[in-house]
Amino acid sequence: MxxxxxxxxxxxxxxxxxxxxxxxxxxxxxxxxxxxxxxxxxxxxxxxxxxxxxxxxxxxxxxxxxxxxxxxxxxxxxxxxxxxxxxxxxxxxxxxxxxxxxxxxxxxxxxxxxxxxxxxxxxxxxxxxxxxxxxxxxxxxxxxxxxxxxxxxxxxxxxxxxxxxxxxxxxxxxxxxxxxxxxxxxxxxxxxxxxxxxxxxxxxxxxxxxxxxxxxxxxxxxxxxxxxxxxxxxxxxxxxxxxxxxxxxxxxxxNNESYYGFGAGAHSYLHGIRSSNIGPVNHYIQAVNAHRLPKREKRSLTKQEQMEEEMFLGLRKTAGVSVSKFTQKYGIDPLHHYDKQITQLVEKGLLEVGDGQIRLTKKGLFFGNVVFQSFIEV
The missing domain is CATH 3.80.30.20 (tm_1862 like domain)
Known part of the structure; x- marks a missing residue:
């Protein structure tokens, strides 16, 4: 909800x-x-x-x-x-x-x-x-x-x-x-x-x-x-x-949680589906007045995509990603699932693991995009 x-x-x-x-x-x-x-x-x-x-x-x-x-x-x-x-x-x-x-x-x-x-x-x-x-x-x-x-x-x-x-x-x-x-x-x-x-x-x-x-x-x-x-x-x-x-x-x-987005061009994330509204104001009004939701695009995320977002959004926080919360949410231990990426990023001094958290180091704050990209499958 x-x-x-x-x-x-x-x-x-x-x-x-x-x-x-x-x-x-x-x-x-x-x-x-x-x-x-x-x-x-x-x-x-x-x-x-x-x-x-x-x-x-x-x-x-x-x-x-x-x-x-x-x-x-x-x-x-x-x-x-x-x-x-x-x-x-x-x-x-x-x-x-x-x-x-x-x-x-x-x-x-x-x-x-x-x-x-x-x-x-x-x-x-x-x-x-x-x-x-x-x-x-x-x-x-x-x-x-x-x-x-x-x-x-x-x-x-x-x-x-x-x-x-x-x-x-x-x-x-x-x-x-x-x-x-x-x-x-x-x-x-x-x-x-x-x-x-x-x-x-x-x-x-x-x-x-x-x-x-x-x-x-x-x-x-x-x-x-x-x-x-x-x-x-x-x-x-x-x-x-x-x-x-x-x-x-x-x-x-x-925290990669669900939210409603209302208005022209707004984005929503509900039940694992990311959607965006029609952008032009008049087109948005016309859609709503025709009694239909003004959606421009809807995309259902796979479990893999949801986990990727959990990592690169969560790592924006200085507290980082909670290993236990990730495991509870997806039934997968991120330390095992992303072992290769995490090991490489720790060796480069961009990530650290401790107290049940995966987080950016002080150096990692300056190379956030490099870290985030590591968790996205091409």
């Missing part, structure tokens, strides 16, 4: 230069029709695959807080009307610091949201412009202060490194500013250049000055050391939190 729900809001007031998520400009979009269709999709899905226990809801995008107050209120009411939210432990919404005013924050609080994830990326106004963000550093401070006034304590921010023209000095400044905000969580990602993005086109033209791989590695090591010195535990390759305030929702993904 899935205990987690992801809800996708694909609308943005501005498209970031690095973003390859399913998104569209907000202007002239059928937002109200989309929200009605979203409510219908949740209802139809729960009729087909019911659950009585939902522990986490994550509203992502796009930019969910680009919705106006009445639209946000309708969305939150829809969630409570269609899902068993009385068992919720974590209810997160992604937000752009420039979009959140006092009225929206109050709506979120009254609507049961108890965790905010703010897309900050950097505390350098010039870098914000370079990457296509439309908020300012000042708006970050104002948003966090306003959220705290409404008793939001569980606040996370996203930061990025390896940005065009970014220096170690810039990164150090951003981490210090994060520390000064006194919030419990940060997700800190290296910039990845994805196809069909503005940055990808610039890179192909030789017009994207990125830090070298050596500098990127230095930045990551600096982040790990600095966050530890602030009292934040690294519990996943890119995530840091105060004890007990890890993202419950994201841990569902890394």
């Amino acid at each position: 899935a205990k987690a729900v992801y809800i996708h809001i694909p609308f943005c007031t501005q498209i970031c230069h690095y973003c390859d998520f399913n998104k569209v400009y907000l202007n002239r979009q059928p937002v109200d029709d989309y929200l009605i269709a979203l409510k219908k999709e949740i209802h139809m899905t729960l009729e087909e695959a019911p659950t009585s226990l939902i522990e986490t809801v994550f509203i992502g995008g796009g930019t969910p807080t680009a919705l106006n107050e009445s639209q946000l209120e309708f969305l939150l009411e829809s969630i409570h009307q269609t899902l068993p939210t009385n068992t919720l432990k974590e209810f997160t919404i992604e937000a752009n610091p420039g979009d959140l005013n006092g009225e929206k924050i109050r709506l979120l609080k009254d609507g049961g949201v108890n965790r905010l994830s703010l897309g900050v990326q950097t505390f350098n106004n010039e870098l914000l412009k370079k990457i296509g963000r439309n908020h300012s550093v000042q708006q970050v401070y104002e948003t966090v202060d306003a959220a705290k006034k409404y008793d939001f304590e569980n606040i996370s921010i996203d930061l990025m490194y390896r940005l065009p023209g970014q220096s170690m000095k810039d990164l150090r400044h951003s981490l210090l500013e994060f520390k000064n905000l006194q919030i419990p969580h940060a997700s800190i990602y290296s910039l990845i250049i994805e196809p069909k993005t503005i940055f990808y086109n610039l890179m192909r033209k030789g017009k994207l000055p990125l830090p070298s791989e050596d500098v990127e590695a230095d930045m990551y090591q600096f982040i790990i050391d600095e966050m530890a010195s602030y009292g934040y535990k690294q519990y996943e390759i890119s995530n840091f939190s105060k004890p007990g305030l890890e993202s419950r929702h994201n841990l569902v993904y890394w």
Whole structure:
């Protein structure tokens, strides 16, 4: 039974230069029709695959807080009307610091949201412009202060490194500013250049000055050391939190557990089947209004594929993969099944085995993709 729900809001007031998520400009979009269709999709899905226990809801995008107050209120009411939210432990919404005013924050609080994830990326106004963000550093401070006034304590921010023209000095400044905000969580990602993005086109033209791989590695090591010195535990390759305030929702993904995905382009994992929704907003609405689930693709995973995912998703966590839980779940001891891969990776200093766990070493954190690839059969 899935205990987690992801809800996708694909609308943005501005498209970031690095973003390859399913998104569209907000202007002239059928937002109200989309929200009605979203409510219908949740209802139809729960009729087909019911659950009585939902522990986490994550509203992502796009930019969910680009919705106006009445639209946000309708969305939150829809969630409570269609899902068993009385068992919720974590209810997160992604937000752009420039979009959140006092009225929206109050709506979120009254609507049961108890965790905010703010897309900050950097505390350098010039870098914000370079990457296509439309908020300012000042708006970050104002948003966090306003959220705290409404008793939001569980606040996370996203930061990025390896940005065009970014220096170690810039990164150090951003981490210090994060520390000064006194919030419990940060997700800190290296910039990845994805196809069909503005940055990808610039890179192909030789017009994207990125830090070298050596500098990127230095930045990551600096982040790990600095966050530890602030009292934040690294519990996943890119995530840091105060004890007990890890993202419950994201841990569902890394633990390879089931979850519902609703909205245009959203992904689900239910009963060993991974599926994705239709991406274009109007096509999504049309499918739901025709009383059919808006699925674009469905794929049933073999037991081997499920075990592969258990390994490479679980190894993202610093705690690693539990040998006993893996064995209980699949009836196979991973130390025996993946003996060759684990032995080779231990010899290279990328993996370690101990206390019933298989985990990345400190060196392995820098070569995660090499480790993960080792567990995928070609």
